[in-house]
Amino acid sequence: MEGGWREVLAMLLVLAGLAAPGSGYQIIEGPHNATVLQGSEARFNCTVSPGWKLIMWALQGTVVLSVTPREPIITSDRFTSQSYEDAGGNFISEMIIHDAQPGDSGWVRCSLQNSDREGLAFLAVQVMGALYIPNDSIVVTEDEPCTVTCRALGWSPLPNISWEVAVPVSQSSYYSFLEPGEPRSTVSVLALTPQGNGTLTCVANLRSVQAHKAVAVNLTVVPSPSDSMEKSGASLPTWAIALLAVLCASVFILIVVLIIVFCCCCSSRRKKKESVYQIKIRNSEKDNTKKGTSETKLKNENENYAFSSDEPRTTQMVPLPPKSREALAQGQPSSSPAPQEPRKQQPAPASRPQVSFNIASPQKVRSATLV
Numbered sequence: 069m070e071g072g073w074r075e076v077l078a079m080l081l082v083l084a085g086l087a088a089p090g091s092g093y094q095i096i097e098g099p100h101n102a103t104v105l106q107g108s109e110a111r112f113n114c115t116v117s118p119g120w121k122l123i124m125w126a127l128q129g130t131v132v133l134s135v136t137p138r139e140p141i142i143t144s145d146r147f148t149s150q151s152y153e154d155a156g157g158n159f160i161s162e163m164i165i166h167d168a169q170p171g172d173s174g175w176v177r178c179s180l181q182n183s184d185r186e187g188l189a190f191l192a193v194q195v196m197g198a199l200y201i202p203n204d205s206i207v208v209t210e211d212e213p214c215t216v217t218c219r220a221l222g223w224s225p226l227p228n229i230s231w232e233v234a235v236p237v238s239q240s241s242y243y244s245f246l247e248p249g250e251p252r253s254t255v256s257v258l259a260l261t262p263q264g265n266g267t268l269t270c271v272a273n274l275r276s277v278q279a280h281k282a283v284a285v286n287l288t289v290v291p292s293p294s295d296s297m298e299k300s301g302a303s304l305p306t307w308a309i310a311l312l313a314v315l316c317a318s319v320f321i322l323i324v325v326l327i328i329v330f331c332c333c334c335s336s337r338r339k340k341k342e343s344v345y346q347i348k349i350r351n352s353e354k355d356n357t358k359k360g361t362s363e364t365k366l367k368n369e370n371e372n373y374a375f376s377s378d379e380p381r382t383t384q385m386v387p388l389p390p391k392s393r394e395a396l397a398q399g400q401p402s403s404s405p406a407p408q409e410p411r412k413q414q415p416a417p418a419s420r421p422q423v424s425f426n427i428a429s430p431q432k433v434r435s436a437t438l439v
């Protein structure tokens with residue numbers, strides 16, 4: 069009933085004001101845009117020059133508060149007013165909207181009776197929705213990447229979500245995305261590789277009203293048995309690998325050294341053998357000289373043997389097949405050393421008799437062809 073009376077009174081006053089003749093008073097400064105959080109107060113000032121009869125405050129086109137020089141006419145407890153006077157003697161009417169709701173968002177108008185001028189401002193009421201981390205407690209494995217999700221539901225506008233990571237980590241990052249089908253919610257995903265226990269705090273921030281909401285979750289890190297095994301296994305391999313590398317390298321070097329030594333031994337043995345041949349050859353030489361055969365020929369041959377048995381020239385005499393020998397013996401009886409040759413040349417490598425024969429000195433070839 070009181071509200072109804074008030075409204076009727078306000079209407080009467082408005083009508084009276086409109087009926088009264090206009091004067092010079094006007095709005096000096098209108099209200100300013102305001103952004104407030106749901107449930108808080110929104111305040112607007114309207115400065116008018118002296119002589120005014122009635123100030124009307126309208127929200128979304130509806131007059132919610134009227135102010136007369138004597139008193140404000142309050143139609144709802146949600147809309148109250150305060151009065152001030154500035155240095156210049158102007159009157160300042162302040163409208164206070166209590167418990168602002170998203171539905172209050174809209175234009176706020178301050179107007180005077182009998183005046184074209186009006187002050188306009190926009191009221192934006194923002195909503196802090198719910199913020200939660202679905203996992204009450206998070207138990208993760210040490211040094212293993214994991215993700216923690218934070219969901220903001222029913223916010224208007226959508227908040228800016230950030231994370232406070234009070235956990236020793238080797239890496240952490242986060243990103244947000246809009247939940248499909250949920251126009252007023254957003255999801256932030258924190259990816260981290262934890263290295264110890266701690267607390268993760270998800271903070272949703274509405275910058276324009278400097279409001280934020282936070283939710284925290286305790287993170288418990290457990291070193292998994294496989295992890296510890298891996299750890300010991302991982303620490304061992306580093307040593308083992310180094311050791312193995314050194315061992316392999318040393319073994320390789322050892323093998324190379326052994327091969328070199330072996331080769332040296334072989335060559336020295338060959339030389340020894342060759343020297344044995346030399347001695348043998350010399351003995352035979354002596355025999356030959358005793359027998360009084362052609363020394364020069366033999367000497368040349370023997371010397372060749374002594375130097376290197378592998379060279380074709382030296383082996384040229386080796387491969388002489390029995391036929392040629394016979395031929396030599398038959399066709400050239402003067403060359404008596406022929407029968408002794410096979411004996412000397414037995415130890416010599418018989419691997420390439422044919423080749424050496426081909427490269428045989430012209431003398432031998434001739435003798436061979438003679439047959």
Ligand SMILES: *[C@@H]1O[C@H](CO)[C@@H](O)[C@H](O)[C@H]1NC(C)=O
Binds near residue numbers: 112113152160
């Ligand atoms: C309105 O004006 C008064 C007096 O100058 C001041 O104290 C108050 O903060 C102002 N309110 C707004 C919303 O600007």
Ligand SMILES: *[C@@H]1O[C@H](CO)[C@@H](O)[C@H](O)[C@H]1NC(C)=O
Binds near residue numbers: 101189190
């Ligand atoms: C007040 O808000 C309205 C609507 O958002 C905007 O168009 C206008 O520019 C704002 N005025 C000021 C002074 O910020």
Ligand SMILES: *[C@@H]1O[C@H](CO)[C@@H](O)[C@H](O)[C@H]1NC(C)=O
Binds near residue numbers: 205207216
């Ligand atoms: C969080 O909970 C969901 C389901 O409740 C589960 O699939 C996920 O693995 C949990 N995340 C962590 C890090 O514990």
Ligand SMILES: *[C@@H]1O[C@H](CO)[C@@H](O)[C@H](O)[C@H]1NC(C)=O
Binds near residue numbers: 228229230
């Ligand atoms: C969100 O907040 C962070 C830090 O407070 C800031 O760096 C970033 O620019 C903000 N993002 C948006 C879209 O406001």
Ligand SMILES: *[C@@H]1O[C@H](CO)[C@@H](O)[C@H](O)[C@H]1NC(C)=O
Binds near residue numbers: 263265288
């Ligand atoms: C984390 O806390 C749990 C119990 O609170 C404890 O068993 C574990 O050793 C802790 N981990 C580290 C890395 O401190």
Ligand SMILES: *[C@@H]1O[C@H](CO)[C@@H](O)[C@H](O)[C@H]1NC(C)=O
Binds near residue numbers: 204205284285
């Ligand atoms: C996290 O741990 C602290 C003490 O370590 C405790 O006071 C707090 O309640 C825990 N929070 C949650 C969400 O479990």
